[in-house]
Amino acid sequence: MTAENLDFEQALEALGELLEHRGHAFELVIAGGGALAMLGHIVRSTKDIDIVALSRNGRFESAKTLPPELVRARDDVAAHLGLARDWLNSGPAELLDHGLPAGFEARMITRRFGTLTVHLAGRFDQICFKFYAAVDRGPQSKHVDDLRRLSPTSEELLVAASWARGHDPSPEFLEMSRQALGFFGVEESRAEG
Amino acid sequence: MPKASEILRDRVVEAAWSLWTGLGVPGRLDFHGEVAVDPEPLVVLTAALGDADPRLRDEATDWCIRYGAALSGSRLKNLVAKRDERVRERFGGFAATIAAHSSIRWPGATGAQRFKPRPRPRNGAFDRPSQVALRLRALVGVGARADVLLSFLAQPGIAFSAADLAVETNYSKRNIAQVLESMRLGGFVVAFSVRNQIRYRLPGALVDQLIGQLSPMPRAFPRWTPIFRILASGIELLKEIEKSRGSTRAIEARAFAAAHREDIRTSRLPPPRPVAPGSDFSSELVSWLLVAVDNLAAGNDPAEDRFKARWVPKDGMTSELAMARGHFRVWEAPGSRSSGARWAIGLIGKSGDIDEGVRYATAEDAKKSAELKQLSLDRTGIAARIAAV
Numbered sequence: 001m002t003a004e005n006l007d008f009e010q011a012l013e014a015l016g017e018l019l020e021h022r023g024h025a026f027e028l029v030i031a032g033g034g035a036l037a038m039l040g041h042i043v044r045s046t047k048d049i050d051i052v053a054l055s056r057n058g059r060f061e062s063a064k065t066l067p068p069e070l071v072r073a074r075d076d077v078a079a080h081l082g083l084a085r086d087w088l089n090s091g092p093a094e095l096l097d098h099g100l101p102a103g104f105e106a107r108m109i110t111r112r113f114g115t116l117t118v119h120l121a122g123r124f125d126q127i128c129f130k131f132y133a134a135v136d137r138g139p140q141s142k143h144v145d146d147l148r149r150l151s152p153t154s155e156e157l158l159v160a161a162s163w164a165r166g167h168d169p170s171p172e173f174l175e176m177s178r179q180a181l182g183f184f185g186v187e188e189s190r191a192e193g
Numbered sequence: 194m195p196k197a198s199e200i201l202r203d204r205v206v207e208a209a210w211s212l213w214t215g216l217g218v219p220g221r222l223d224f225h226g227e228v229a230v231d232p233e234p235l236v237v238l239t240a241a242l243g244d245a246d247p248r249l250r251d252e253a254t255d256w257c258i259r260y261g262a263a264l265s266g267s268r269l270k271n272l273v274a275k276r277d278e279r280v281r282e283r284f285g286g287f288a289a290t291i292a293a294h295s296s297i298r299w300p301g302a303t304g305a306q307r308f309k310p311r312p313r314p315r316n317g318a319f320d321r322p323s324q325v326a327l328r329l330r331a332l333v334g335v336g337a338r339a340d341v342l343l344s345f346l347a348q349p350g351i352a353f354s355a356a357d358l359a360v361e362t363n364y365s366k367r368n369i370a371q372v373l374e375s376m377r378l379g380g381f382v383v384a385f386s387v388r389n390q391i392r393y394r395l396p397g398a399l400v401d402q403l404i405g406q407l408s409p410m411p412r413a414f415p416r417w418t419p420i421f422r423i424l425a426s427g428i429e430l431l432k433e434i435e436k437s438r439g440s441t442r443a444i445e446a447r448a449f450a451a452a453h454r455e456d457i458r459t460s461r462l463p464p465p466r467p468v469a470p471g472s473d474f475s476s477e478l479v480s481w482l483l484v485a486v487d488n489l490a491a492g493n494d495p496a497e498d499r500f501k502a503r504w505v506p507k508d509g510m511t512s513e514l515a516m517a518r519g520h521f522r523v524w525e526a527p528g529s530r531s532s533g534a535r536w537a538i539g540l541i542g543k544s545g546d547i548d549e550g551v552r553y554a555t556a557e558d559a560k561k562s563a564e565l566k567q568l569s570l571d572r573t574g575i576a577a578r579i580a581a582v
Contacts, residue, residue, distance in 0.1 A: 010471075014440040021433075021441045079451060080444040082470025 008038050008049060011087060015077045016113025024069045025115035027055035029108070031092060031129050033146060035120045039109065042149050044142070051090045052100070052129075055119060060100070063090040092129070098167045101128045101159075124159075127152045131160035132167060135180045144183075154186045197479050198431035201486060205424045206246045208490035209239055209253075212417075215323030217260070218252045219313075224492035229347065229411040230323045231418065233268045233363070238421040240287035241280045254290055254308055261297040263327050265335050270300040271363045272418065280425070322411040329407060337364040337372045345382075345395035346403060347414035352385070352392035360459070363418060413494035419456035420489060426453065427482045434475055446475035461495040 019026065032050035036042045053060040054067075066074075074088045107122025121129065127150050133143040152160070161177045195203075207222060214220035215230040239253045257264070273284045285303030292298055293305040319327040329346075330339045340362035344353065355373055359366040373393050376382045382393045395403075404410055430449045434442040450457070450465055457464050465481040468474050488495070 014444060017437075017439050017441045018444050021437045021445070076444050076448045077440075080440065080447050080471065080474070 008034055008046075011077060011081060011083065012049075012111075012113045012116065012118060014080065015073055015088070016116035018073045018077060018114075019070070019116050020114035022069065022073065024067075024073070025117075026067065026070050027117040027119065028063070029053040029055055029060060029119045029121065031095075031121040031126060033142070036126055036146060036150075038111070039120055039123070041123065041126070042146055044145075047084065048086055048091075049088045050092045051088065052092050052121065053096045055117075060096060062096055063093040066090055095129065095132075095167070101125050101163050123150060124156060126150060127156050128160040128163045131157060131177075131180065132164040135164060135173065135177045136168075139180075139183055147184075152184070154184075157181055157184055157186050196431070196435050197483075198428055198435055201424070201431055201479075201482055202242070202245050202428045204483065204486040204490055205238075205428060206242060206249060208424075208486060209235065209242065210246075210249055211490060211492065212323075213239070213249070213253055213256065215321065216256060216327070217319070217321075217324065218256050220252070222490075224490065225323050226492075227322045227412040228492050228494060229325050229343075229414040232264050232326060233272055234417045234421050236264065236269060236287070237272045237276065237280065237284060238425055240284040241276070241425045243283050250287070251308065254287065255310055255313065257287075257291045257297070258295045258310055259313075260327070261291055261295060261299075263330050263335060264297075264299075265337075265340075266299045267336075267368075268340070268363050271365065273301055276422075276425075279429075320409075322409045325407055325411055329403075332406065337362060337368045338376070340364065341369060341372050341376070342395070342403065343414075346400060346407070346410075349395070349397070349400045352387070352394040354390050354392050356390075358393075361416075413497055415489070415494040415496070416460050419453075419460040420462070420485075420495075423453050423456050423460060423462070424482070424486055424489075427478075431479065431482070442475040443473040446473075446478040450474070450478060463495070 029052045030049055031052045032048075033042065033044070033046035034049035037044075037046050051063045051066070054063045055061070075085050077083070078085045078087055101124065104121070104125050107125055108119040109122060111118045111120065127147065130143050130147040130150065131152075134141060134147050137143055158181070161181055164177060165174060210218075210220045211222040211224045212230050212235050214223040215225035215228065216232060216235070236253070236257065239250060242249070244250070269284075269288075273281055276284075281301060282303065285301050286306050288299040288302035289305040290308045292302050294308065294310050319331065325346075326339070326343055329343055333339050333342065341358055344358055344361045345351075353361070355366050355370040358364075358369045358373070362369065373382060373384070377384045377393065381399060382395055384391055384393050386392070426449065430445060434445050437445065454464075462485055465474075465477055468477055
């Protein structure tokens with residue numbers, strides 16, 4: 001395993017066992033390429049796992065600042081496995097700011113590693129996140145490929161576009177999201193609707 | 194079968210016994226008579242060991258009641274402040290016990306432990322090389338000045354900054370700066386600028402004069418503060434990882450080495466050998482700790498060649514446990530399992546050869562053998578200890 005080809009199961013198992021040994025417990029909500037790979041939706045190499053939110057007592061909380069115990073354990077696992085320190089990062093934590101797609105919690109798939117609980121975003125929610133990222137980063141980005149691999153229906157893309165516009169209501173984003181829908185063969189008129 | 198943490202703890206206790214003997218405690222282990230013993234870090238180590246050896250604790254307490262006035266309370270305070278809550282608590286009890294039987298008041302004292310001082314003749318004099326710190330304090334008083342001078346004498350010719358000496362002596366940088374400035378005004382140190390830093394050096398004539406006054410000087414000045422921190426933390430680490438499973442052992446061992454990187458560097462110990470990512474670092478660390486403590490317990494200083502000569506490389510061993518003892522090479526003897534004599538043990542000769550059994554070619558090796566017998570490290574004991582790692 002290298003920083004370019006992360007074995008998620010091994011890394012999360014090591015992290016969960018370490019947290020358990022140190023007497024800590026965390027619940028993470030994760031999305032992105034790492035979550036897609038864990039769910040078997042993609043097979044491309046992915047170097048990190050993206051934390052969308054922390055979950056505490058059934059409520060989602062911001063992951064913008066990760067708890068120091070989690071950061072220390074993450075770094076120790078990185079040193080052990082020879083990974084980059086950001087192998088587990090809160091890059092997409094701002095997704096929580098404007099709300100996750102409706103019904104997100106019910107679609108989560110939960111995995112447990114020691115005292116580390118990982119809630120993987122469901123397929124539809126990944127479509128929303130990937131659509132948002134694809135519009136943001138452009139048609140050449142890896143997100144377009146990931147989105148294609150999720151085989152979204154037109155209906156799903158329209159809902160994803162609607163959700164994404166809630167995060168960025170600018171006219172520029174609206175225009176780019178229309179172009180992205182067109183890229184995936186969704187009719188312009190339906191997008192406007 | 195003892196656990197690795199117990200083996201390490203026992204070896205640290207043996208080292209502590211020998212160091213206290215160097216300070217004047219009556220003990221049967223005496224390998225540090227020619228090595229400078231640093232009293233305050235030894236007090237903190239002994240307190241941290243707690244009940245590992247009640248007799249050691251009592252003898253150390255007894256010595257401190259008699260001679261604790263030669264120790265610095267502020268230095269003890271600084272040393273203890275850098276340790277965890279468990280060590281602070283144990284030191285608090287140790288300091289309170291001494292306070293209950295003497296006029297010595299060390300910061301951080303809590304509740305006294307039960308202790309009955311024994312009538313003992315006082316040491317005739319602090320006249321051993323190992324007691325040089327105490328002799329110097331008798332000359333210039335207890336405090337930063339004595340320890341600054343000792344640092345200069347330990348590394349003659351080296352120019353220190355106030356920050357360097359604060360780390361070396363465990364006094365505050367402000368305190369050290371004041372001492373250095375007063376010594377500069379008195380003409381006892383030379384000050385000069387190196388880039389943006391002021392460095393101080395003891396003039397050669399004064400070094401010679403002080404050495405003349407303080408003789409017999411020790412052969413070596415090990416940096417006991419980082420060494421003791423590594424060993425005491427190492428015992429706690431091994432206790433912890435013995436309770437853990439899977440990759441946690443390896444991760445905690447690696448985290449320990451990273452957390453003590455600076456202590457390893459300043460102690461001058463050869464660092465543990467790196468292992469490939471994902472590999473188990475814990476067995477390497479266990480071996481490293483045991484080899485280190487063995488060398489230190491035998492009175493060797495990491496800066497000396499004799500220490501490095503006994504730092505046995507692991508290559509060619511049939512077992513990763515094989516270098517668990519610095520003086521010995523230990524290997525699994527082929528075809529001897531059925532007889533139960535599973536481990537073959539040989540003492541490393543001066544040339545690096547292995548002298549098996551009890552015959553030694555040189556006087557030095559014969560002396561080492563006698564020392565090891567004193568440590569009760571017979572063949573069976575060693576095999577049992579290593580098998581337990």
